[in-house]
Amino acid sequence: MSHAVSPLAPKSFPEMPVVDGVRMATAEAGIKYKNRTDVLLMVFDEPASVAGVFTRSKCPSAPVDFCRANLATGRARAVVVNSGNANAFTGRRGRAATELTAKSASEAVGCSIDEIYLASTGVIGEPLDATKFAGVLGDMNGKAKGDFWLDAAKAIMTTDTYPKVATRTAEVGGVKVTINGIAKGAGMIAPDMATMLSFVVTDADIAPAALQDLLGKGVGPSFNAVTVDSDTSTSDTLMLFATGAAKNRGQKRVEQASEAPGFAGALNALLLDLAHQVVRDGEGARKMVEVTVTGAVSDESAKRIALSIANSPLVKTAIAGEDANWGRVVMAVGKAGEPADRDRLAISFGDIRVAVDGERDPDYSEAAASAVMKGQEIPVKVDLGLGHGAATVWTCDLTKEYVEINGDYRS
Amino acid sequence: MSHAVSPLAPKSFPEMPVVDGVRMATAEAGIKYKNRTDVLLMVFDEPASVAGVFTRSKCPSAPVDFCRANLATGRARAVVVNSGNANAFTGRRGRAATELTAKSASEAVGCSIDEIYLASTGVIGEPLDATKFAGVLGDMNGKAKGDFWLDAAKAIMTTDTYPKVATRTAEVGGVKVTINGIAKGAGMIAPDMATMLSFVVTDADIAPAALQDLLGKGVGPSFNAVTVDSDTSTSDTLMLFATGAAKNRGQKRVEQASEAPGFAGALNALLLDLAHQVVRDGEGARKMVEVTVTGAVSDESAKRIALSIANSPLVKTAIAGEDANWGRVVMAVGKAGEPADRDRLAISFGDIRVAVDGERDPDYSEAAASAVMKGQEIPVKVDLGLGHGAATVWTCDLTKEYVEINGDYRS
Numbered sequence: 078m079s080h081a082v083s084p085l086a087p088k089s090f091p092e093m094p095v096v097d098g099v100r101m102a103t104a105e106a107g108i109k110y111k112n113r114t115d116v117l118l119m120v121f122d123e124p125a126s127v128a129g130v131f132t133r134s135k136c137p138s139a140p141v142d143f144c145r146a147n148l149a150t151g152r153a154r155a156v157v158v159n160s161g162n163a164n165a166f167t168g169r170r171g172r173a174a175t176e177l178t179a180k181s182a183s184e185a186v187g188c189s190i191d192e193i194y195l196a197s198t199g200v201i202g203e204p205l206d207a208t209k210f211a212g213v214l215g216d217m218n219g220k221a222k223g224d225f226w227l228d229a230a231k232a233i234m235t236t237d238t239y240p241k242v243a244t245r246t247a248e249v250g251g252v253k254v255t256i257n258g259i260a261k262g263a264g265m266i267a268p269d270m271a272t273m274l275s276f277v278v279t280d281a282d283i284a285p286a287a288l289q290d291l292l293g294k295g296v297g298p299s300f301n302a303v304t305v306d307s308d309t310s311t312s313d314t315l316m317l318f319a320t321g322a323a324k325n326r327g328q329k330r331v332e333q334a335s336e337a338p339g340f341a342g343a344l345n346a347l348l349l350d351l352a353h354q355v356v357r358d359g360e361g362a363r364k365m366v367e368v369t370v371t372g373a374v375s376d377e378s379a380k381r382i383a384l385s386i387a388n389s390p391l392v393k394t395a396i397a398g399e400d401a402n403w404g405r406v407v408m409a410v411g412k413a414g415e416p417a418d419r420d421r422l423a424i425s426f427g428d429i430r431v432a433v434d435g436e437r438d439p440d441y442s443e444a445a446a447s448a449v450m451k452g453q454e455i456p457v458k459v460d461l462g463l464g465h466g467a468a469t470v471w472t473c474d475l476t477k478e479y480v481e482i483n484g485d486y487r488s
Numbered sequence: 489m490s491h492a493v494s495p496l497a498p499k500s501f502p503e504m505p506v507v508d509g510v511r512m513a514t515a516e517a518g519i520k521y522k523n524r525t526d527v528l529l530m531v532f533d534e535p536a537s538v539a540g541v542f543t544r545s546k547c548p549s550a551p552v553d554f555c556r557a558n559l560a561t562g563r564a565r566a567v568v569v570n571s572g573n574a575n576a577f578t579g580r581r582g583r584a585a586t587e588l589t590a591k592s593a594s595e596a597v598g599c600s601i602d603e604i605y606l607a608s609t610g611v612i613g614e615p616l617d618a619t620k621f622a623g624v625l626g627d628m629n630g631k632a633k634g635d636f637w638l639d640a641a642k643a644i645m646t647t648d649t650y651p652k653v654a655t656r657t658a659e660v661g662g663v664k665v666t667i668n669g670i671a672k673g674a675g676m677i678a679p680d681m682a683t684m685l686s687f688v689v690t691d692a693d694i695a696p697a698a699l700q701d702l703l704g705k706g707v708g709p710s711f712n713a714v715t716v717d718s719d720t721s722t723s724d725t726l727m728l729f730a731t732g733a734a735k736n737r738g739q740k741r742v743e744q745a746s747e748a749p750g751f752a753g754a755l756n757a758l759l760l761d762l763a764h765q766v767v768r769d770g771e772g773a774r775k776m777v778e779v780t781v782t783g784a785v786s787d788e789s790a791k792r793i794a795l796s797i798a799n800s801p802l803v804k805t806a807i808a809g810e811d812a813n814w815g816r817v818v819m820a821v822g823k824a825g826e827p828a829d830r831d832r833l834a835i836s837f838g839d840i841r842v843a844v845d846g847e848r849d850p851d852y853s854e855a856a857a858s859a860v861m862k863g864q865e866i867p868v869k870v871d872l873g874l875g876h877g878a879a880t881v882w883t884c885d886l887t888k889e890y891v892e893i894n895g896d897y898r899s
């Protein structure tokens with residue numbers, strides 16, 4: 078099953094520079110299909126600092142469990158990502174498969190097993206035959222190279238309609254550093270679930286604790302502020318690696334996140350860029366929706382209300398229908414369970430305020446609002462009039478194509 | 489816009505007996521359209537005990553606010569329900585409209601304003617012209633009659649594809665009593681939101697506090713255990729009236745819910761019957777889905793997990809696609825945030841167990857599971873293997889027709 082490139086896709090890809098200290102290669106291991114690239118290897122010749130955030134699912138995949146355990150070391154030498162099989166809900170055999178994969182990778186790269194990180198995407202509930210990695214990882218390590226980012230992004234695609242890459246630079250203590258990232262999602266292969274994977278690498282020299290702090294802060298307003306259909310994968314994985322190669326150019330190691338504000342800003346921008354690319358490839362998406370809630374009692378409350386709006390099937394179908402249906406926005410505010418006062422609500426689509434003080438805006442022009450809804454980018458703004466809490470989240474519309482992709486693939 | 493009768497509709501309507509003490513009539517008040525029945529009046533010639541449960545929305549409609557306030561009296565003489573306008577998000581004018589409607593009804597029936605209950609469904613954000621009720625309510629009171637239940641159910645339909653009625657009998661202290669109910673939902677008229685309204689009347693003599701207790705306990709496993717699309721209306725209203733006419737046949741007044749276990753059982757069965765009818769008329773529904781979760785740490789935890797499954801777009805689209813996609817069920821269990829152990833999960837579709845002990849069931853036959861999925865009634869069973877908590881909820885599948893009804897009505 079393949080789909081046309083999303084109409085919301087970026088018009089071009091950025092030039093992806095080399096990041097010193099990381100090399101990549103792909104191969105065909107035959108996990109599910111023959112003659113298809115299905116493994117990505119990332120190698121750090123010097124141990125890199127590592128940070129990660131993972132799905133909050135109570136039923137995580139075996140690779141997620143494996144990564145969480147290794148994260149305690151703070152050190153990475155290699156990452157193995159495969160498609161075709163998610164190694165999720167595979168019980169004891171799933172754990173055995175992660176151990177065997179990590180063993181193959183550690184032998185190929187020459188490091189210990191607890192310096193390996195794994196991610197899998199594809200069929201769930203099927204045992205993953207990890208013996209297939211043993212034959213390819215050594216050769217991949219030999220040919221891995223730094224100028225490989227777009228290929229790497231392509232290799233981890235499943236039903237993504239375009240590869241997702243982003244790059245930024247920052248100064249750390251006067252030394253220029255680079256941050257590159259790739260992501261996949263929110264595509265779907267029958268009968269799999271959508272999964273978001275993202276790997277970000279910088280040549281900055283940053284201690285693991287500081288790196289985890291930076292990633293934890295960056296993920297809230299980016300990957301944790303996007304939703305396609307409110308369904309959380311068992312395998313969502315976002316990892317950040319710092320090779321430390323910039324120390325050769327005089328960069329002093331960052332021990333605390335607060336020492337690198339410029340890096341934090343660049344990292345956050347890159348994470349948001351990748352997160353937006355994931356939404357823009359949302360299944361069946363035709364419109365990119367930015368939901369901004371202001372005037373809430375707290376930022377957390379604003380975010381919960383914004384996600385209630387962004388996850389509402391009735392709001393998302395109205396946007397698919399190009400209907401400025403603010404009644405459904407009121408409904409979604411009301412069901413969020415957060416403090417809200419119906420009679421202080423104001424709602425705008427783009428710059429067109431359609432409701433104010435709990436009533437239809439007397440100056441509201443339906444024609445003007447309809448013009449906003451016909452666009453590809455739909456800003457939905459809600460002011461609660463209660464406090465200073467604010468949040469922005471992003472989603473896409475809910476179209477018949479979403480149902481088709483996820484329900485009709487058997488026909 | 490009209491749709492064919494849902495394929496999940498009941499094959500016949502029950503004979504609805506008269507309930508002593510309540511009379512009903514409908515009229516054309518011209519709220520939104522000419523020549524369309526749009527008002528229902530229920531009259532209790534003797535004050536009835538009243539109980540109610542309402543939307544949990546933080547942005548409730550004006551009639552919901554009005555009913556909540558009057559409920560303190562515990563007494564009802566009349567109910568006015570209109571379609572065409574939901575009187576929601578109408579600010580101060582909304583409150584004025586409820587007051588004027590209640591005044592007209594109290595004059596027509598000859599009672600005080602705080603004995604009136606109101607419900608509205610239809611367009612939101614449009615001021616409701618309540619002066620239109622003044623001309624019709626007096627005449628309606630004059631012609632109201634007891635043998636009118638199916639007509640009453642038809643009068644409150646919006647885009648429901650069939651009227652929803654149910655009846656039960658019970659014995660209270662050796663005296664036979666009747667319980668009748670009507671409901672509307674989960675239909676939709678552009679640009680309105682779906683709303684669930686239900687009115688239940690018994691001739692039993694039950695004190696208001698006991699009645700509220702009975703209703704509060706009955707709604708949990710019935711109306712609060714069904715979901716079409718996870719979107720909660722601003723106007724959801726369920727009211728229960730006890731006319732007390734059975735006292736003329738020697739029924740001793742019920743002061744405590746515990747005195748009437750037979751009544752409670754019949755009421756709960758009736759509420760479940762009506763709630764199921766609402767799901768069976770879910771927008772675009774082709775399959776009725778019963779999600780049962782057992783083995784949770786508590787009943788509350790089981791219900792949250794069951795609702796996470798029932799509200800998951802990926803589960804609902806898989807069911808629409810007749811796909812026994814248990815991976816998506818695992819995903820929905822995992823995202824619920826409740827205690828769950830991946831390696832103890834068992835999942836069945838109907839009697840076909842597809843997963844056990846955190847892995848695909850080795851004896852699982854895909855053909856047998858597919859046969860279950862082709863049916864109109866889809867039982868989904870999840871055992872968590874942790875404790876004794878259990879819950880059942882009902883939903884429908886998510887089809888392209890749902891998106892069409894809610895998104896494409898402008899085209």
